[in-house]
Amino acid sequence: MILVIANVLDAHEVAALRAAAEKLDFVDGKTTAGRYARDVKQNLQASPSKALDGLFEKVSGALSANEVFQAGARPRGFARMLLSRYRSGMAYGLHVDDPIMQGQRTDLSFTLPLSDPAEYDGGGLVIDDGLEERVIRLAAGDAVVYPTSALHRVEPVTRGERMAFVGWVTSRVRDPARREVLYDLDVAAREVFETLGKTPAFDRLFKAKSNLYRIWADD
Numbered sequence: 537m538i539l540v541i542a543n544v545l546d547a548h549e550v551a552a553l554r555a556a557a558e559k560l561d562f563v564d565g566k567t568t569a570g571r572y573a574r575d576v577k578q579n580l581q582a583s584p585s586k587a588l589d590g591l592f593e594k595v596s597g598a599l600s601a602n603e604v605f606q607a608g609a610r611p612r613g614f615a616r617m618l619l620s621r622y623r624s625g626m627a628y629g630l631h632v633d634d635p636i637m638q639g640q641r642t643d644l645s646f647t648l649p650l651s652d653p654a655e656y657d658g659g660g661l662v663i664d665d666g667l668e669e670r671v672i673r674l675a676a677g678d679a680v681v682y683p684t685s686a687l688h689r690v691e692p693v694t695r696g697e698r699m700a701f702v703g704w705v706t707s708r709v710r711d712p713a714r715r716e717v718l719y720d721l722d723v724a725a726r727e728v729f730e731t732l733g734k735t736p737a738f739d740r741l742f743k744a745k746s747n748l749y750r751i752w753a754d755d
């Protein structure tokens with residue numbers, strides 16, 4: 537399941553993060569890529585610093601407060617986050633991300649751009665779901681969350697600059713099919729609640745979702 541979540545950050549938050557990001561040092565992104573991804577990775581990444589950690593906290597806080605992210609990802613925590621920058625001519629070829637980062641299993645990947653698509657050409661995130669490729673170009677402040685198991689790439693940027701947070705989430709529910717069942721039940725329960733109120737059908741649906749979550753959640 538690929539989830540696009542609108543407005544994780546509002547325009548003010550995006551502008552503040554962008555201004556703070558402009559003050560950071562950026563280095564070659566190859567330093568954080570795995571053995572095979574390194575060969576196809578051409579981008580820049582903010583070097584680790586206290587200021588960068590502060591930005592990561594804002595992003596993880598905004599995602600954690602987002603109901604759609606909670607329902608779709610069931611996050612236990614964030615394994616890693618990066619702030620990356622693609623200037624004209626830069627790209628990240630087809631690759632798969634590391635299964636373990638900083639000792640944590642990576643179940644879900646996300647991209648949250650700080651640049652609007654009008655600021656650059658190319659630069660789409662292309663996710664291969666096994667059957668076909670999907671090209672995703674998000675507005676600044678939106679996020680896409682997708683299984684870390686998927687092959688993916690970033691198309692070459694041919695004009696302007698694409699700045700984005702990327703990160704990896706460890707989920708309490710490791711199996712993507714189970715996560716999708718929980719997400720569907722959550723969405724259905726919410727819809728019943730909003731249209732019909734807290735009816736017996738809602739109580740049953742929500743109980744079923746809660747109990748499946750209890751059965752499937754890692755300790």
Ligand SMILES: O=C(O)CCC(=O)C(=O)O
Pocket residue numbers: 620628633647661688689690700702
């Ligand atoms: O920038 C993106 O949308 C994804 C980048 C990526 O695949 C990575 O950093 O591993």
Ligand SMILES: [Fe+2]
Pocket residue numbers: 631632633688
């Ligand atoms: Fe990647």
